[in-house]
Structures are given as C-alpha cells and as structure tokens.
Amino acid sequence: MTDVTSPLSGHVVGLSAVPDPVFAGAMVGPGTAIDPERGPSEAVSPVDGLVVSLHPHAYVVVDAEGHGVLTHLGIDTVQLNGEGFELLVDKGDRVTRGQPLVRWNPGAVEQAGKSPVCPVVALEATGESLSDLVESGDVQSGEALFRWE
Numbered sequence: 237m238t239d240v241t242s243p244l245s246g247h248v249v250g251l252s253a254v255p256d257p258v259f260a261g262a263m264v265g266p267g268t269a270i271d272p273e274r275g276p277s278e279a280v281s282p283v284d285g286l287v288v289s290l291h292p293h294a295y296v297v298v299d300a301e302g303h304g305v306l307t308h309l310g311i312d313t314v315q316l317n318g319e320g321f322e323l324l325v326d327k328g329d330r331v332t333r334g335q336p337l338v339r340w341n342p343g344a345v346e347q348a349g350k351s352p353v354c355p356v357v358a359l360e361a362t363g364e365s366l367s368d369l370v371e372s373g374d375v376q377s378g379e380a381l382f383r384w385e
Contacts, residue, residue, distance in 0.1 A: 250371035274343035292321030
C-alpha cells in the first residue's frame with residue numbers, strides 16, 4: 237500500500253477539472269489535481285522512491301512497491317522549454333517524501349498563458365485501486381491525497 241501526499245500547497249480540484257482531455261479523462265491514470273498557490277514554490281516528492289523520469293514540467297517517482305506517481309506541473313508547460321523551472325535532483329536519484337524536486341512559479345506559468353493546475357496521477361493503476369481520494373478543498377504540501385492499494 238502506498239500513501240501519496242501532495243507535492244504542492246493549493247486547492248484540490250480533481251482530475252475532471254484539468255483543462256486537458258487526456259488527464260481529465262484519466263487516460264494517463266487515476267488521481268487528482270491541485271490548483272497551486274501562486275508565487276515561487278518547490279514541488280516535492282509525493283512518495284519515497286526513485287526518480288525514474290524528470291523534466292522541468294513533470295516527474296515520476298516510483299516507490300519500493302513499484303507504484304509510479306506522476307506529478308505534472310501545469311498543463312502544456314512543456315511548451316515553456318524549461319523556462320521558469322529549476323531541477324533540484326537528477327533522474328536516478330533516491331528521494332524521500334517531501335523532498336523538493338523542482339523549483340517553479342505557478343503565477344509565472346499562468347502569465348505565460350498556461351494553466352498552472354497540476355495533475356498527480358497513479359501510473360498504470362485502476363480507479364478501484366485508489367482510496368481516500370481527495371478531490372476538493374485546500375491542501376498543504378505533504379498532506380494526504382490518496383492511498384494506492
């Protein structure tokens with residue numbers, strides 16, 4: 237069982253509110269999404285594990301049980317070519333829950349015309365394998381988002 241915690245502070249809006257049909261339709265996987273607080277911040281690891289994918293706008297951490305959690309920082313932010321994002325770790329690093337992985341500014345993403353909403357997705361999971369899924373309300377970085385059975 238994997239407890240997935242929030243990589244950001246903000247307002248939980250749920251996947252269906254993500255302005256991207258692939259995420260909103262849970263085609264990448266089930267999970268939730270956060271509309272982050274504006275201003276410079278650090279996105280942290282939602283689980284203890286290994287960084288298997290790392291881009292300025294997105295990262296995947298796989299825990300000891302093989303559960304991969306994708307954190308996608310904003311929508312269409314790949315088009316920013318890394319501008320405004322600073323990587324704090326390297327692919328292949330072992331990280332702990334709450335460890336800062338990427339420094340960014342959701343407000344600057346919004347000013348660049350992109351949505352700062354951040355999907356947090358359980359890769360290769362089924363909706364039934366998640367419980368205690370948070371889909372609304374305010375959340376602080378490190379607070380529970382969902383449990384993956």
